[in-house]
Amino acid sequence: xxxxxxxxxxxxxxxxxxxxxxxxxxxxxxxxxEKVRQLDVEPRIAMLSFSNFGSTKHPLTEKVRNAVQIVKRxxxxxxxxxxxxxxxxxxxxxxxxxxxxxxPQDDALVFRRLEKEVVHELGHTFGLHHxxxxxxxxxxxxxxxxxxxxxxxxxxECSALLQKxxxxxxxxx
Ligand SMILES: [Zn+2]
Ligand SMILES: [Zn+2]
Numbered sequence: 001x002x003x004x005x006x007x008x009x010x011x012x013x014x015x016x017x018x019x020x021x022x023x024x025x026x027x028x029x030x031x032x033x034e035k036v037r038q039l040d041v042e043p044r045i046a047m048l049s050f051s052n053f054g055s056t057k058h059p060l061t062e063k064v065r066n067a068v069q070i071v072k073r074x075x076x077x078x079x080x081x082x083x084x085x086x087x088x089x090x091x092x093x094x095x096x097x098x099x100x101x102x103x104p105q106d107d108a109l110v111f112r113r114l115e116k117e118v119v120h121e122l123g124h125t126f127g128l129h130h131x132x133x134x135x136x137x138x139x140x141x142x143x144x145x146x147x148x149x150x151x152x153x154x155x156x157e158c159s160a161l162l163q164k165x166x167x168x169x170x171x172x173x
Pocket of ligand 2: 131132133136137138139154155156157158159
């Protein structure tokens with residue numbers, strides 16, 4: 001378990017099981033989700049391997065992909081994706097679409113939501129934390145309605161921070 005300022009990461013079974021099957025991997029993921037929920041954290045699972053969504057064809061990456069399918073079937077409420085490499089950022093459109101809420105399809109709306117989610121996650125990769133400003137893209141949003149309320153851009157405060165980070169990383173220290 002790694003606790004950061006703006007996120008908590010649980011890394012499971014890096015070495016514990018020798019060659020777990022897809023079923024075992026799925027079970028590990030679901031048991032972990034249960035534990036994580038007990039700690040009051042909403043689990044978002046990334047199943048790691050050495051390829052991204054089939055970019056490398058190999059029985060081992062295939063197995064992880066199968067495990068993801070098993071979890072999706074047995075626990076459709078869980079947010080899970082994979083297989084991905086550990087350094088890939090994942091944004092899921094699953095909960096962003098109107099159909100998920102039984103509303104008519106609206107691709108333009110999904111796209112606007114997706115844009116905000118991507119900018120938000122990129123913000124984190126540049127070290128931005130969650131922001132309390134109502135319209136700021138870095139405000140944490142649990143519900144899609146909250147995504148709709150914010151803008152696709154950071155507030156002045158977050159922009160200033162971002163600028164500082166960019167200046168530091170591009171001009172050296
Ligand atoms: Zn966030
Ligand atoms: Zn902000």
